[in-house]
Amino acid sequence: MYREDLVNTYKNNYNSNDKTGNLKKHITVEFIKKLGKEKSDENFDKLLSLFNQNLAVELKREVVSSIGRQTNMEKIYHFINDNAFNKNYMEVIYQMYRTTLYKSNIDVFDKLREKIEVHYDNEMIYKMRDFYFYKKNRNQKKDSKISNYIYNPxxxxxxxxxxxxxxxxxxxxxxxxxxxxxxxxxxxxxxxxxxxxxxxxxxxxxxxxxxxxxxxxxxxxxxxxxxxxxxxxxxxxxxxxxxxxxxxxxxxxxxxxxIIWIKPEATVPNRVGGFLQTKKPLSYKPNCITxxxxxxxxxxxxxxxxxxxxxxxxxxxxxxxxxxxxxxxxxxxxxxxxxxxxxxxxxxxxxxxxxxxxxxxxxxxxxxxxxxxxxxxxxxxxxxxxxxxxxxxxxxxxxxxxx
Ligand SMILES: C[S@@+](CC[C@H](N)C(=O)[O-])C[C@H]1O[C@@H](n2cnc3c(N)ncnc32)[C@H](O)[C@@H]1O
Known part of the structure; x- marks a missing residue:
């Protein structure tokens, strides 16, 4: 039921004829990005109100990303803490998680990041975490084990x-x-x-x-x-x-x-012969040419x-x-x-x-x-x-x- 709700929300947003006002017309990825670039309390509030609307998942994700770019850390923290554990598309949750990663030098965000990891136990979240920390530590780590190089067949x-x-x-x-x-x-x-x-x-x-x-x-x-x-x-x-x-x-x-390697049928063992003679259902065994x-x-x-x-x-x-x-x-x-x-x-x-x-x-x-x-x-x-x-x-x- 929950997934259906989300899918309907998505459809509504795309099929909306916008009878009630103009706001939906303006809500494009570019519009949201612009709000994110100009960092102000006013824009923060606009983004929060957008987040609470029935937006398509792509737009909602962009809203979360733009909220992450704002400067009021306390507000960002509360936004993620209040919303990351509610029903939402995982793409939206990934954006919230991403924000906690990029702010993981701040203690409260680091704790929030770990809380999200435990809550979702999700492979993409772990992949994001590993990528992020690998990149961060890349310059300190060098593999010193390569000693016995091979020069010949x-x-x-x-x-x-x-x-x-x-x-x-x-x-x-x-x-x-x-x-x-x-x-x-x-x-x-x-x-x-x-x-x-x-x-x-x-x-x-x-x-x-x-x-x-x-x-x-x-x-x-x-x-x-x-x-x-x-x-x-x-x-x-x-x-x-x-x-x-x-x-x-x-x-x-x-x-x-x-990748499927396909061979000429004449080169593979004949399994279909019996069926060709009797045509009896259930006895079908196709020749395997792959x-x-x-x-x-x-x-x-x-x-x-x-x-x-x-x-x-x-x-x-x-x-x-x-x-x-x-x-x-x-x-x-x-x-x-x-x-x-x-x-x-x-x-x-x-x-x-x-x-x-x-x-x-x-x-x-x-x-x-x-x-x-x-x-x-x-x-x-x-x-x-x-x-x-x-x-x-x-x-x-x-x-x-x-x-
Ligand atoms: C399918 S054949 C490979 C044929 C090869 N692609 C060719 O073009 O000739 C698999 C080969 O693996 C060898 N083999 C099986 N287990 C092995 C192991 N543990 N270590 C090394 N060779 C092994 C077998 O003796 C066999 O020759």
């Missing part, structure tokens, strides 16, 4: 949850990988799906540590089905990409995008603009083909040495969109090393991790430093 042999210990914090600029598909392929074997996710989480923790703040990790996964132990048992289909979302969030990454590329960003208390700014001095190629949407049509690749290799084109796209030349880039589940080969060709410095001795042998022949 490098191979780490063994379980990446351990071998990545040899890589220092934040030296990696991009991670792209295709993890083992639970027990669907013979190169890996786990006691249970839970065990598999726990093992993946250990590797993701390491990935988070070695990746520079704000940079991207991209995981190529799709649902898998494992062989059933007998015809009388139903097989289990695992939606791996859904579960990766959870472990990525738990290890310090935030969701950015899902895989997901989960694009996440390492949590950072600054915007992506900051990551881009840090690379301003690096020349890069502007004459490139560009995918304008999140569906990438790429043929799959087969390989005599490995059952699940990346097509080179997939690696090329990821590298050109999410890294700069000379970046150190990591594949913690390297397999046949496709990502490493493409990365070298594109003047990036790959670090590959692999634990299977057969694949390691092949990689050793490819000119990697082994550490």
């Amino acid at each position: 490098t191979l780490l042999k063994g379980d990446s949850s351990k071998t990545l210990d040899r890589i220092d914090n934040q030296v990696v600029k991009l991670i792209f990988t295709s993890p083992p598909y639970y027990n669907a392929r013979h190169y890996s074997d786990y006691f249970s799906y839970k065990d598999y996710l726990n093992e993946m989480k250990k590797v993701l923790k390491q990935c988070n540590r070695v990746l520079e703040e704000g940079r991207f990790i991209i995981i190529n996964v799709s649902p898998v089905i494992t062989k059933r132990p007998g015809r009388e048992f139903e097989s289990i289909r695992y939606p791996i990409h859904f579960d990766f979302h959870k472990i990525l969030e738990e290890t310090g990454f935030s969701f950015i995008d899902e 895989e997901s590329l989960l694009v996440y960003r390492k949590n950072a208390n600054f915007l992506l603009d900051e990551n881009i700014k840090r690379c301003n001095h690096i020349p890069f190629d502007k004459n490139i083909g560009i995918d304008t949407n999140n569906c990438w049509y790429i043929n799959p690749k087969s390989d005599k040495n490995h059952p699940a290799v990346f097509p080179e084109e997939l690696c090329e796209k990821v590298l050109k969109y999410y890294s700069f030349p000379n970046d150190i880039v990591l594949d913690p589940f390297a397999g046949s090393g496709t990502f490493g080969r493409v990365a070298k060709k594109m003047n990036r410095i790959p670090i590959l991790c692999e634990k299977n001795v057969d694949y390691i042998k092949l990689l050793e022949a490819e000119n990697y430093d082994i550490i």
Whole structure:
């Protein structure tokens, strides 16, 4: 009911024919901003009275922002304290919270800020807080841990949850990988799906540590089905990409995008054949021609603009083909040495969109090393991790430093 009220208020404001007076006509963002710039008791009162009107959420937010710009701290404090815990759109509450942040050097505002945090327990409020304090302390903090820099393509042999210990914090600029598909392929074997996710989480923790703040990790996964132990048992289909979302969030990454890799139908296993013969409802199983590329960003208390700014001095190629949407049509690749290799084109796209030349880039589940080969060709410095001795042998022949 409460949300409906708010939505109606919003509609009324937009549909108003203004039969009763002219005030609503004047209430524009610019008008409110002007009131905010001219700091006076009179304007403060006008803003307070505007706040109590049925304004659209955008305008109300602007009113709160303009109140925050006034000079009478006591009045600002009382306004926020009286209104921040009442029913309102969260966008309006965010503005009140923002004001308390920018005045957090004043004790009463700092206490009010904490009260709002506890009251709402809201992720955007926490993000605002972390951004604000990160910016404030930025000049005092320097990461002194980077000592063992990587200059050449490098191979780490063994379980990446351990071998990545040899890589220092934040030296990696991009991670792209295709993890083992639970027990669907013979190169890996786990006691249970839970065990598999726990093992993946250990590797993701390491990935988070070695990746520079704000940079991207991209995981190529799709649902898998494992062989059933007998015809009388139903097989289990695992939606791996859904579960990766959870472990990525738990290890310090935030969701950015899902890119869909689309393959020609003739190249994927035929699941729809049975249905085509009988057409019996419920027996429908479409051919799966897609895989997901989960694009996440390492949590950072600054915007992506900051990551881009840090690379301003690096020349890069502007004459490139560009995918304008999140569906990438790429043929799959087969390989005599490995059952699940990346097509080179997939690696090329990821590298050109999410890294700069000379970046150190990591594949913690390297397999046949496709990502490493493409990365070298594109003047990036790959670090590959692999634990299977057969694949390691092949990689050793490819000119990697082994550490
Ligand atoms: C899906 S394949 C990757 C294939 C790769 N994208 C390619 O183009 O060849 C996953 C690889 O991860 C390896 N692997 C599985 N668990 C690992 C771990 N904990 N540490 C290192 N490698 C692991 C497997 O041996 C397998 O070769």
